[in-house]
Amino acid sequence: MTAGSSVRERKMHKKIQTQFLAPAYLAEFSCVGPLCSDTCCTTTWQIHLDKRTFSTYKNAKDLQLKPLFDKHVQRMRSATDSSSFGKIVAVEGSSDCPMLDKDRLCVIQKRLGESALSNTCHIYPRKISSLNGALHQVASLSCPEAARLALSTPGAMSFITLPSSVRHELMPSAPASLSKVRQEIAQDIHYFCLTLLSESSLSLWQALAICGVVCQRIEEQPELLSSRTESAALIEAIKISLEQPDGILHDFSVVKANREYQAKLFYFLASLPLTVKKASSNLRWADLLTRMNAVLGEEKEGFLAAYPQVMSEWDDKIKQQDLDYVLRNYLINLALVRTFPLGPGMSAMQAFSSLVVSYLWVRSFSAVLSSREGKANLDDMIHVVQTLERVFEHDQLYMRAMAQGLSSCGYTSLESMLPLLL
Numbered sequence: 001m002t003a004g005s006s007v008r009e010r011k012m013h014k015k016i017q018t019q020f021l022a023p024a025y026l027a028e029f030s031c032v033g034p035l036c037s038d039t040c041c042t043t044t045w046q047i048h049l050d051k052r053t054f055s056t057y058k059n060a061k062d063l064q065l066k067p068l069f070d071k072h073v074q075r076m077r078s079a080t081d082s083s084s085f086g087k088i089v090a091v092e093g094s095s096d097c098p099m100l101d102k103d104r105l106c107v108i109q110k111r112l113g114e115s116a117l118s119n120t121c122h123i124y125p126r127k128i129s130s131l132n133g134a135l136h137q138v139a140s141l142s143c144p145e146a147a148r149l150a151l152s153t154p155g156a157m158s159f160i161t162l163p164s165s166v167r168h169e170l171m172p173s174a175p176a177s178l179s180k181v182r183q184e185i186a187q188d189i190h191y192f193c194l195t196l197l198s199e200s201s202l203s204l205w206q207a208l209a210i211c212g213v214v215c216q217r218i219e220e221q222p223e224l225l226s227s228r229t230e231s232a233a234l235i236e237a238i239k240i241s242l243e244q245p246d247g248i249l250h251d252f253s254v255v256k257a258n259r260e261y262q263a264k265l266f267y268f269l270a271s272l273p274l275t276v277k278k279a280s281s282n283l284r285w286a287d288l289l290t291r292m293n294a295v296l297g298e299e300k301e302g303f304l305a306a307y308p309q310v311m312s313e314w315d316d317k318i319k320q321q322d323l324d325y326v327l328r329n330y331l332i333n334l335a336l337v338r339t340f341p342l343g344p345g346m347s348a349m350q351a352f353s354s355l356v357v358s359y360l361w362v363r364s365f366s367a368v369l370s371s372r373e374g375k376a377n378l379d380d381m382i383h384v385v386q387t388l389e390r391v392f393e394h395d396q397l398y399m400r401a402m403a404q405g406l407s408s409c410g411y412t413s414l415e416s417m418l419p420l421l422l
Helices: 003-010 024-028 051-058 065-072 107-112 119-123 144-151 180-198 204-220 228-243 248-252 259-271 273-280 283-296 300-320 325-338 348-373 378-393 396-408 414-420
Strands: 015-023 047-049 073-075 086-088 126-131 134-139 159-167
Touching: 015 024, 015 325, 024 134, 024 144, 024 159, 047 051, 047 119, 051 065, 051 073, 051 086, 065 073, 065 107, 119 126, 119 159, 126 180, 134 325, 144 325, 144 378, 180 204, 180 228, 180 325, 204 228, 204 248, 204 325, 204 348, 204 414, 228 248, 259 273, 259 300, 259 348, 259 396, 259 414, 273 283, 283 300, 283 348, 283 378, 300 348, 325 348, 325 378, 348 378, 348 396, 348 414, 378 396
Parallel strands: 015 134
Antiparallel strands: 015 159, 047 086, 073 086, 126 134
């Protein structure tokens, strides 16, 4: 590689220095490279190449990289935009990215510099978004190191202003179809839901339930999304009700956990053919299913009978070991990633249903592992979150299917979903 080519590579992606609203753990995050327990440098995920990076790789003169690029960089003919112009394909018989060297470090970054990475490799696990002009940054907890940082301490999800540089082409913007008022309303409701989930005076199930009230009202009164005055009035009414002795929390006091409902839904989701199929391509997920079956059994009758006791013991364990903050951190992070509840691709109630499924999913698997170990364990909870995020969160079709699973099981209203939350 010549000095001239090095200079060209450094200029390949123009960066902008800016500031983001971000959870505190992101200030500590950095890739651990070969020490990662579940690397993203794998072709079990498609490694998409933007058009600029594809062209750079195909025209590379570097004597070590050129044979790799010729063999493993392919055009994606089905691509509809420049962000997925090409892809890196696997070595036969291996799921490792073929650009990893013997030390499991990226040979592209070593020889050409970080700016030669594709946008996909550059940005992961971070997700950046813009809401009414405010820039947000969060990380997907499918990354083991991000999951460890986000879930290890109660304060990890406090918000900070994070100085950061971002590639010009990755700078987010609100969809042109969204009016200024619609963006303002989405921001107000998003921040209100984050405040609810962060409020320590509310139990997590109460915070989730109130988020459900917001989503249900949006579904019932679509005009709330076109009038900031009306949406602000909804938020204010809920805040006032939270302060009243006969308000919303009093209404929720009659809600009781229904372990039978929870068990049936968990069994339904865990038994979906696509759920089981995913175990063939992810060993960590296959291991979780094996451990679940060891505790709850594979037959439906035994599964439904064993689940209530496992969950009752779990509730006691996380309180005794001060780990109840972990699920809260997880849901706050997930709400940030999805721009809950008015992010793209789902209605407000679909977004709420999907959040409920994710909550039930992580809670139930964490309880299963604690039953095997005899105690709740932070490392096990982090493992559950990271594995489920890795397998499912990046599959939007599957996430929608899981949310629809609530409806197929009869959970079509907020009232019917509340017993799932306790």
